[in-house]
Amino acid sequence: MPELPEVETVCRGLQGVLKGRRFAHVDVRRKDLRIPFPKGLAGALTGRQVARIYRRAKYVMMDLDDGQVLIVHLGMSGRMTISPQAVSPGKHDHVVFTTDEGTQITFNDPRRFGLMALAQQSELDAHKFFRHLGPDALSESFNAESLSASLKGRKTSIKVALMDQRIVVGVGNIYACESLYRAGISPKRKAGTVAGGRAQALVPVIKEVLRQAIKAGGSSLRDHVQPSGELGYFQDSWQVYGREGESCGTCKKKGLGHAVKRIVQGGRSTFYCARCQA
DNA sequence: CCTTGAACCTGCGGGC
DNA sequence: TGCCCGCAGGTTCAAG
Incomplete structure (x- = not known):
């Protein structure tokens, strides 16, 4: 469930139960994710107080x-869920945090593509997770000028470029499709041809789609997105994603017979x- | 440097 | 009902 809006939603959901709390107990039930949890994770966290929770790129x-x-x-499939008291762990519950108030926060990830790591707060800019990243989609440093500069001369498709976290951080498959639709730009267009006027139009569309999605609590595919267990509902606003064969809103209104197409780009x-x- | 494709995992829905 | 196939929100790494 994790593009920028979903990660943002998770952070906000954790805020209420974790900020200022201590980890009274940390149970690492399975550590062999694609990127294994660091050794001593539970020991390093137990007794620590959580001062701040925030999103950086698609990381909590x-x-x-x-x-x-x-x-x-x-x-791809990670979740964080909150329970006011202890619950027996389920199949893919890999880490269970218990706070000093007795709240349980469970990290569940069937596909095990997720990860946890520890770092020094002062060394994040140089951290291997972050040092190569471009501007965050919602930050002011992501603007028409910066996007144009990144796209200039690029031969890949604009769709693949938007999902490249060195160009813009936070946009994944769903929001790349939705943003391009709303901006009227073909996903097959060479990225280089979007530099300039099209980038000018595209940037505010991306920001708006992401902001609306955050407001909706993210998109829920089959999972609960919000730690509270509530479903995000931005999927109801999808215009093209997952709608192969249907008419898009504009074509439907005009009674045109065009249908949404699905193609594969960069394996997605x-x-x-x-x-x-x- | 850029670009492409495969790899990492499990689960679910559709077609037969 | 059951099996097989394709597909799923991301990132990284190798090879051309």
């Missing part, structure tokens, strides 16, 4: 009171309307 960050930071990535599905996107 928890500043601890000893200068370290717990870094969590949800991979792209959904778009060939009539509305050029």
